Amino acid sequence: MEEYDFLVIGSGSGLDVANIAADQGQSVAVVEKGRLGGTCLNRGCIPSKKLLYHADVMETIERADEFGIDATVDDVAFADIVRDVTDDVHGSSDSIRRGLHASDRIDLYEAKARFVDERTLDLAGGSADGTRLRADTVLVAAGTRPAIPPLDGLEGVEYLTSTEALQLETLPDRLVVVGGGYIAAELAHFFGTFGSDVTIISRRPTMLPDADDEVSAAFTERYADRFDLHTGYEADAVSRDHGSISVEARAFTYPDSDAGDQHGGAANGDDRITVTGDELLIAAGRVPNSDTLNLAAAGVETDADEFIRTDEYLRTTADGVWALGDIVGEYLLKHNANHEARAVARNLFGDGLEPVDYSAMPFAVFASPEVAGVGLTEQELRAADREYATRVYPYDETARGSAMHAAGFVKSIIDLEGAILGCHIIGPEASDLIQEVVVAMTAGSGTVGDIRQSVHIHPALSEVVQRAFTGQFTRRGAHEHDHDHGHGHDHDHDHDSDR
Numbered sequence: 001m002e003e004y005d006f007l008v009i010g011s012g013s014g015l016d017v018a019n020i021a022a023d024q025g026q027s028v029a030v031v032e033k034g035r036l037g038g039t040c041l042n043r044g045c046i047p048s049k050k051l052l053y054h055a056d057v058m059e060t061i062e063r064a065d066e067f068g069i070d071a072t073v074d075d076v077a078f079a080d081i082v083r084d085v086t087d088d089v090h091g092s093s094d095s096i097r098r099g100l101h102a103s104d105r106i107d108l109y110e111a112k113a114r115f116v117d118e119r120t121l122d123l124a125g126g127s128a129d130g131t132r133l134r135a136d137t138v139l140v141a142a143g144t145r146p147a148i149p150p151l152d153g154l155e156g157v158e159y160l161t162s163t164e165a166l167q168l169e170t171l172p173d174r175l176v177v178v179g180g181g182y183i184a185a186e187l188a189h190f191f192g193t194f195g196s197d198v199t200i201i202s203r204r205p206t207m208l209p210d211a212d213d214e215v216s217a218a219f220t221e222r223y224a225d226r227f228d229l230h231t232g233y234e235a236d237a238v239s240r241d242h243g244s245i246s247v248e249a250r251a252f253t254y255p256d257s258d259a260g261d262q263h264g265g266a267a268n269g270d271d272r273i274t275v276t277g278d279e280l281l282i283a284a285g286r287v288p289n290s291d292t293l294n295l296a297a298a299g300v301e302t303d304a305d306e307f308i309r310t311d312e313y314l315r316t317t318a319d320g321v322w323a324l325g326d327i328v329g330e331y332l333l334k335h336n337a338n339h340e341a342r343a344v345a346r347n348l349f350g351d352g353l354e355p356v357d358y359s360a361m362p363f364a365v366f367a368s369p370e371v372a373g374v375g376l377t378e379q380e381l382r383a384a385d386r387e388y389a390t391r392v393y394p395y396d397e398t399a400r401g402s403a404m405h406a407a408g409f410v411k412s413i414i415d416l417e418g419a420i421l422g423c424h425i426i427g428p429e430a431s432d433l434i435q436e437v438v439v440a441m442t443a444g445s446g447t448v449g450d451i452r453q454s455v456h457i458h459p460a461l462s463e464v465v466q467r468a469f470t471g472q473f474t475r476r477g478a479h480e481h482d483h484d485h486g487h488g489h490d491h492d493h494d495h496d497s498d499r
Contacts (some may be wrong), residue, residue: 002107004029007121007135009113009293011096012038013325013337014141020345021137022105029133030106031113031123036096039143039326040334042089047166048186050085052366055193059368062193066405076194079169086167109133115298118318137320139344140300140308141337142293144286144326149178152237157245159238159280162187172196172279176247178235179283180207185223185367187281192227193368199228199275201235203252208365212377212424214392214411219426222369222407230273238280245280249273288327305329312355313347314340322348331361360441364431369408372430374438375422378413381477388421389414389473395427398467399459404428406461410468412437416475418447423468433465 005026008014015030015038022028035042064071100108109131111123119138123131146161148154160168162183175191177184180202192198200207206220207229223229234252238245251271290306299318301309307329310316316323324344325337336358343356362374381388394409395401401408408427414420423437436451444450451469456462 001120001132001134002029003027004107004133004135006137006139007031007119007133008139008141009121010038010141010143010325010327011036011100012040012141012143013334013341014038014139015096016338016341017139017141017324017345017348018106020349024349028106029109029135030100031109031111031121031133033110033112033125035090035093036100036108037093038141038337040337041096042093043163043166045334046092047085047089048162048190049366050088051082051166051190052186054081055190056368058193063405078171078194082167082169112292114292114294115300116294118298119320135320137322137348138298140293140295140316140321140323140327141325141341142289142327144288144332146282147285147287148282149235149284151178151235151247153239157238157240157280159245159282161282165191165281168279172277174277175199175279175281176201176245176275176277177281177283178247179281179285180204180209180231181283181285182208182363182365182367183285184281184283185219185365187283188223188227189367197228197277198226199277200230201233201247201249201273201275202229202231203234204254205232207231208371210363211365211371211373212411212422213379215371215373215424215426218409219367219369219371226368228275230275233273244276244278246274246276247280249275286326286332288329290327303329313353314344314356315347330356330358331363333361333363336361360438362434362438364434366431369426370428370430371424371426372434373422373424374434375420375441376413377422377424378411378476381413381421385477387416387475387477389416389475391468391471391473393464393468395461395464398461398463400461401427401464403459404461410464412448412468412473414448414469414473418449420446420448420450420469423465425465427464429461433462436462436465 006021007029008018009031011030011032018028018030061071061073100106109123109128111125111128113121113123116122120134165187171194175196175198177188177200188198206216207223208216208219233249235247235249237248288307290302290308300321301317303309308316308323308327310323310328314322314324322344324340326332347353360374364372390413392409392411395406406428411424413422420441425433440450448469456466
């Protein structure tokens with residue numbers, strides 16, 4: 001039995017806390033069954049965004065004629081692009097591994113871990129097979145993996161998840177994507193931009209269902225133009241015949257849908273559809289790796305979806321066991337895991353406990369169009385029966401947006417006192433534009449004045465955010481009003497014609 005002060009399961013954001021524990025003079029161990037660096041580095045954010053930037057460059061060239069520029073693409077070294085990204089990611093992972101093995105502060109165990117009691121782990125695999133570790137404090141940061149829906153015939157068909165798709169060196173002629181979330185959206189953009197005929201099957205009536213309804217609807221409309229999109233269908237069977245994959249799907253009404261509105265039923269009304277392709281990508285969400293850890297032996301409880309239950313400080317139901325990141329399920333985002341890692345470190349090694357603040361947690365989807373958001377959506381406010389006000393401002397009403405031929409808009413949501421409740425963007429550079437709203441909500445007063453009164457460079461694209469928070473808002477919510485409503489003590493006016 002090896003004894004430690006602090007032990008981390010997982011080598012993603014949990015490593016940040018391990019390093020801080022080592023800085024405190026504690027004996028520290030890290031257990032990792034796969035490549036070092038976690039999901040983001042190896043199978044998520046880093047490889048996907050590196051690949052997606054190549055797609056963005058390709059798309060820019062393809063749009064050149066809109067700006068009077070005659071440009072053509074003679075060749076795409078697709079395999080080289082994917083191989084270079086994979087090699088780069090593996091190099092970073094290998095560097096982390098070498099660093100930990102060389103460290104005299106942290107012991108690395110490359111093995112699978114299972115609890116045998118509250119803070120004792122049994123390891124399996126490699127040179128650590130059969131080793132038992134015990135620690136005063138255990139941090140579970142073991143992440144998630146792709147969810148695989150129960151499709152009839154899937155066991156007899158080779159398919160891709162995001163893990164394999166990010167390393168696929170042969171461009172599919174025809175790609176079928178099952179799923180309608182951000183992973184499906186991003187990978188459809190990547191393969192579609194380089195020439196794959198993409199078909200998407202999504203249970204929800206719109207793609208990106210966690211985004212604001214207005215943004216989700218606009219995104220779905222754009223993807224319906226780009227790809228063969230079937231929303232409101234649930235894939236239930238798959239087969240392969242002479243190299244071609246067939247996916248069958250049935251019309252599906254989501255449980256929380258309202259009959260007859262935009263949220264329910266199949267897009268074209270058919271009871272069943274069949275689509276075909278050369279490759280099948282399953283992008284139907286993520287499931288936590290909690291089922292691999294024997295959490296019951298430790299007294300660590302999970303919710304109905306098997307995500308680990310924690311309190312507001314990220315303590316689990318077992319004494320001395322903490323959790324963070326995707327396996328907690330609050331937000332499956334790397335920047336959220338980093339945020340939670342800082343919170344755990346603060347609560348473990350600081351003065352007193354402080355709850356994790358999720359109030360201004362942004363997200364971004366690096367598709368085309370790009371999408372980003374922070375705070376509450378309009379549908380969440382409607383469900384809570386709250387009063388609020390909204391304003392939508394289009395990109396092309398700014399000088400920079402017009403010059404870019406940019407489609408899209410910024411939607412701001414505030415309460416009746418002018419506090420920022422949320423902001424949702426669809427269009428170019430959405431992931432960058434959202435950041436000033438995050439800062440206003442986190443470090444500023446959290447009101448429209450933070451954005452209205454800040455000087456914005458003219459004619460930069462950020463003016464679209466400024467104007468979305470300036471001028472007249474439409475009051476909505478518990479007591480719907482059709483009239484416009486100015487908020488707070490700012491009485492700025494629009495200058496929509498000032499380009």
